[in-house]
Amino acid sequence: MDQSALDVPPKEAISEPSVAVTLYVCVTCLAGADREAEPRPGRRLHDALVDAQRGQDTPPSFRIVAVECLSNCDHGCSAALTGPGRWSYIYGDLGQASVDDLLAGASRYAATADGLVPWRERPMIFRKGVIARIPPSSPPV
């Protein structure tokens, strides 16, 4: 697939503007569904996450942002956690059942300075569903 058409920066920031941590959710993920599926499973996961976050009593500690393609198409639905100075993580094989764990795991991630949540505090979907992680994009030293 020529991905150049998908190389557009994500623009759809949800929730608090002052929050540094972002949960990117791929809205083009098919997760085995037909290409004509509308809305796509990725979009449905994104929307469910936004709804669930809005329903929480506490102010959000991370933004939920829709993005087109995280290049993890074989293991969609996909989501990625990132923030300045933090390790970034990408997770796969997600679905509607992952919403609560995703929100809980992202909150724990946001509470760290470096993105490294102790292993036993990570939701199971973060332990089993991690596709890869990337160290911080540190500034010049």
Place this chain on the structure above:
Amino acid sequence: MDQSALDVPPKEAISEPSVAVTLYVCVTCLAGADREAEPRPGRRLHDALVDAQRGQDTPPSFRIVAVECLSNCDHGCSAALTGPGRWSYIYGDLGQASVDDLLAGASRYAATADGLVPWRERPMIFRKGVIARIPPSSPPV
């Protein structure tokens, strides 16, 4: 596997200190080798990249940094490209034969402002070997 023991920040910066883009190379990747292999295939890939970069005539446009575990163990050897304000990419199924393409692809990545190299300018290992990509960890907006 309990990865907490591996959650140490990468410290081994190679080459120019003023360079913002980093090519992280997992030095614990086994790529199918025996766990007792010494050096591990990931370490050998890292060292070959450093040697090849040092042998180039032009000043390096990115750092090569050793890191322990990119959580892509099933598709090692693994490497990740990242830089402030840029999309990050992680690549898998790399080996000694990938050295030249990795250096060329990382140079093209470093020449961009956002990490998005036009599809047709990406080395084949970047097109075929991409495991995932993550949008920039943008600061608060």
